[in-house]
Amino acid sequence: MLAVTILGNNSALPMHDRHPTSQLVTNGEQLFLVDCGEGTQIQMNRFKIRRSRIQHIFISHLHGDHYFGLAGLLNSYSLTNRQDPLHLYAPPPLQEILELQFRAASAQLSYPIHFHALGDPQVLVDERKISVESFPVNHRIPCWGFRFREKTKPRKIDPRLAYQAGIPPEYFSRLKEGEDYVAKDGRVIPNEEVTKPSARAVSYAYCADTRYDENILPYILDADLVYHEATYLDDQREKAIERFHSTASQAATIALKANASRLLLGHFSSKYEVLDVFREEAEKVFPEVEVCREGVTYIVK
Amino acid sequence: MLAVTILGNNSALPMHDRHPTSQLVTNGEQLFLVDCGEGTQIQMNRFKIRRSRIQHIFISHLHGDHYFGLAGLLNSYSLTNRQDPLHLYAPPPLQEILELQFRAASAQLSYPIHFHALGDPQVLVDERKISVESFPVNHRIPCWGFRFREKTKPRKIDPRLAYQAGIPPEYFSRLKEGEDYVAKDGRVIPNEEVTKPSARAVSYAYCADTRYDENILPYILDADLVYHEATYLDDQREKAIERFHSTASQAATIALKANASRLLLGHFSSKYEVLDVFREEAEKVFPEVEVCREGVTYIVK
Numbered sequence: 373m374l375a376v377t378i379l380g381n382n383s384a385l386p387m388h389d390r391h392p393t394s395q396l397v398t399n400g401e402q403l404f405l406v407d408c409g410e411g412t413q414i415q416m417n418r419f420k421i422r423r424s425r426i427q428h429i430f431i432s433h434l435h436g437d438h439y440f441g442l443a444g445l446l447n448s449y450s451l452t453n454r455q456d457p458l459h460l461y462a463p464p465p466l467q468e469i470l471e472l473q474f475r476a477a478s479a480q481l482s483y484p485i486h487f488h489a490l491g492d493p494q495v496l497v498d499e500r501k502i503s504v505e506s507f508p509v510n511h512r513i514p515c516w517g518f519r520f521r522e523k524t525k526p527r528k529i530d531p532r533l534a535y536q537a538g539i540p541p542e543y544f545s546r547l548k549e550g551e552d553y554v555a556k557d558g559r560v561i562p563n564e565e566v567t568k569p570s571a572r573a574v575s576y577a578y579c580a581d582t583r584y585d586e587n588i589l590p591y592i593l594d595a596d597l598v599y600h601e602a603t604y605l606d607d608q609r610e611k612a613i614e615r616f617h618s619t620a621s622q623a624a625t626i627a628l629k630a631n632a633s634r635l636l637l638g639h640f641s642s643k644y645e646v647l648d649v650f651r652e653e654a655e656k657v658f659p660e661v662e663v664c665r666e667g668v669t670y671i672v673k
Numbered sequence: 674m675l676a677v678t679i680l681g682n683n684s685a686l687p688m689h690d691r692h693p694t695s696q697l698v699t700n701g702e703q704l705f706l707v708d709c710g711e712g713t714q715i716q717m718n719r720f721k722i723r724r725s726r727i728q729h730i731f732i733s734h735l736h737g738d739h740y741f742g743l744a745g746l747l748n749s750y751s752l753t754n755r756q757d758p759l760h761l762y763a764p765p766p767l768q769e770i771l772e773l774q775f776r777a778a779s780a781q782l783s784y785p786i787h788f789h790a791l792g793d794p795q796v797l798v799d800e801r802k803i804s805v806e807s808f809p810v811n812h813r814i815p816c817w818g819f820r821f822r823e824k825t826k827p828r829k830i831d832p833r834l835a836y837q838a839g840i841p842p843e844y845f846s847r848l849k850e851g852e853d854y855v856a857k858d859g860r861v862i863p864n865e866e867v868t869k870p871s872a873r874a875v876s877y878a879y880c881a882d883t884r885y886d887e888n889i890l891p892y893i894l895d896a897d898l899v900y901h902e903a904t905y906l907d908d909q910r911e912k913a914i915e916r917f918h919s920t921a922s923q924a925a926t927i928a929l930k931a932n933a934s935r936l937l938l939g940h941f942s943s944k945y946e947v948l949d950v951f952r953e954e955a956e957k958v959f960p961e962v963e964v965c966r967e968g969v970t971y972i973v974k
Contacts, residue, residue, distance in 0.1 A: 385752045386715050392745075410745040411712045414687050434777040436748045444693075444711040444741045451686045465777040472773060476735040476766040478814050513779050 374399050374502075374522050374574050374672040376597065376636065379415040380407075381664035383603050383617075384437035387642035391415055391666060392437035395599070396426075397520050397576060398669075399502045405429040406518060406578050412441035413448055419667045424454065428497055428504070431462035432580035433515035439466065443473050446481065454483040461496050461506065463514055464489040490516050493591065507591035509582035512616040517579040519591060525570035527563070534566040574672045577632075581639060583613060584622035589630050597672045598632040599664075601639035602650050608641075620650040624657035633673075638664035675700050675803075675823050675875050675973040677898065677937065680716040681708075682965035684904050684918075685738035688943035692716055692967060693738035696900070697727075698821050698877060699970075700803045706730040707819060707879050713742035714749055720968045725755065729798055729805070732763035733881035734816035740767065744774050747782065755784040762797050762807065764815055765790040791817045794892065800824075808892035810883035813917040818880045820892060826871035828864070835867045875973045878933075882940060884914060885923035890931050898973045899933040900965075902940035903951050909942075921951040925958035934974075939965035 375398045380391035392409025403425040405412075416423050423445075431439045439462070449458070460466075467487045474481070488496065490506055496518070497504040505519045526548035534544070539553045539561060547553065553561040577592035579600045592598055600623035604612045612619050618626075620637055627635035635658055637650050644650070647663045654661040662670060676699045681692035693710025704726040706713075717724050724746075732740045740763070750759070761767075768788045775782070789797065791807055797819070798805040806820045827849035835845070840854045840862060848854065854862040878893035880901045893899055901924035905913045913920050919927075921938055928936035936959055938951050945951070948964045955962040963971060 385749050386718065386745075391715070410742060411715055414692070414712055414715075417687065434774075436745055436774065436778060440741070440745045441711060444687075444737055447737045448686050463777070465773070469770065469773050469777065472766070472770050473735075473737065476764070476770065476814075477737060513777075 374520065374576055375669050376576060376599070376672065377419070377421070377669040378638070378664045378666050379412055379419065379421075380409045381638045381640060381666055382437075383639050383641050384435065385642040386411070388645050390640070390642075392440070393639055394441065395578065396421060397578075399520070399522065401425060402427070402499075402502065404497075404504065404520070407432055407438040407580070408442040408445060409437045410440040413445045415666065416445075423449075424452075424456075426458070427456060428459045428461070430496070430504070430506075430518050431460070431466060432509075432517065432578075433511060433513055434463050434465060434469075435513065435581065438581070442466075443470060446470070446485070447477075447479065449483060450479070450481040457484045457486055459486045459488060459497075461488045461490055463516075464491075490514075505591070507588065509580050509588055510585035510616065511581045511583070515580050515582065517577065517582070517588065517591065519575060519577045519595065521575040522573035524573045527567040528570055529567050537561045537566055539566065576672045577630075579626070581616070582618060583616045584618050584626065586626070586629065588626070592626075592630045592632065594631050596633045597636055597670065598627050598630060598634070599636040599638060600626055602637040602654065603639050603641050605644070605649060605653055620653040621657055624654035624661065627654075627661075628658045632658075634660040634662065636662050636664055636670055675821060675877055676970050677877060677900070677973065678720070678722070678970040679939065679965045679967050680713055680720065680722075681710045682939045682941060682967055683738075684940050684942050685736065686943040687712070689946050691941070691943075693741070694940055695742065696879065697722060698879075700821070700823065702726060703728070703800075703803065705798075705805065705821070708733055708739040708881070709741075709743040709746060710738045711741040714746045716967065717746075724750075725753075725757075727759070728757060729760045729762070731797070731805070731807075731819050732761070732767060733810075733818065733879075734812060734814055735764050735766060735770075736814065736882065739882070743767075744771060747771070747786070748778075748780065750784060751780070751782040758785045758787055760787045760789060760798075762789045762791055764817075765792075791815075806892070808889065810881050810889055811886035811917065812882045812884065816881050816883065818878065818883070818889065818892065820876060820878045820896065822876040823874035825874045828868040829871055830868050838862045838867055840867065877973045878931075880927070882917070883919060884917045885919050885927065887927070887930065889927070893927075893931045893933065895932050897934045898937055898971065899928050899931060899935070900937040900939060901927055903938040903955065904940050904942045906945075906950060906954055921954040922958055925955035925962065928962075929959045933959075935961040935963065937963050937965055937971055
């Protein structure tokens, strides 16, 4: 099951007990951290996140509200004697910033960090159950979005029916892949007679900080859940353009054109104390809208 | 009035709803920030600190739990369009770290930062009502303590008595400095007949992260309030030495030998959930002990 837990839903200036951007994408036992604003490790304590399970961290861009919590988290891993390697996908200058900070502290981390510089769109993670791709978005400085895709799941075998059909167990892995069974005597057992499809593989697109830009559509097409920033409401559209951000209505238009199933809004300006207005504005364009709330987990379905 | 407000009292690993080191020293309307661990600006929101009044920030050393909140605070000042210059006193490498971070963000701050590199013991601030000096402490990397001294306050004139004695108002500024009045006819009015002493000027010594080291005594001698770290209790003395930290008992010994009036303990290891044990251990050596609590203001008297 793919899901997204919000650790911070605010834009740069922390206010109204809202925190700068950070999200956890979970896929079963695997945790992926997406952005890491100041206070992320404290939010992890608050929401009882099992941070040791994080093997991959993605940083969309180098505005502080998306990464000023990272160095503290990396330090804390070392203080708790982490051994597992950590993969960090981030804009190239972050490597030098972290190295300078570690050097100034004479720090020797207890675990290795593998730094992967973001660049052209690419597959960053390709594992048995999930893949993660990067894609460019339109912000004042280089900025990337990330798409998480569950892998197609194997079909489920009905062992009783397979046994009755005389299919030997060593053939089961091919049944899971959807093959028909052909017996030695030429008899064919169609796959769907002994298997059932698994739950559909779903995908999640995180669009980071971005202006309204239809160039991102190919990268987020048909996503089951799209996270799109909505720093402002539409009466601040000029300000949104000027600051390379989006409005709730623009985010909804992107979700609509991307043929997304659901839209998750975040990165709210501190000028808004109440968040329901973002949902209300977006719903006029696209019906399935959720507003990021800190500590809440949104299941991708 | 000199006072200290605690924003973070924990050592590096945030836990038990305690935060990494940060303190505000207040002197009337002036606010001085001492260290700025991750989440400091969020703590400022929580405790309704008027952060715009901070003109001087002191960073003791470059372990992350003492400065990872700084870049976020500096950014937030710019987002709220601060104009006042900010003076930053810090270990030299911090300048390069901040510059790299600002460059990566293409950030143009709305206000100037004056960076003052810490080095030999020196007077960092010398203003009408207060001075601040730096001094070296004994830590794994270069680390400084800071001593805040109220200036000697002018004597208070009793205007009725001064008028009866025939002292012209243009002489009052010299009365405040303690001079006697000499009339044109040679008559002398002793200063203490028309003035009263003001409250005694007090001082506060912040000893940052340090091993037990009597070399710091000359710098903190006779302080009305000494902040000394107590990362551990005395049963962990070996660990304290190895990690360049102190125990509660060692902190109390320093306060005693410095002839301090009062001791404030902080920088507690996350392994301790309850803090009273630090006070209890220290009181066996030195009677006037307080344990830093976040959000609490300690008046220097």
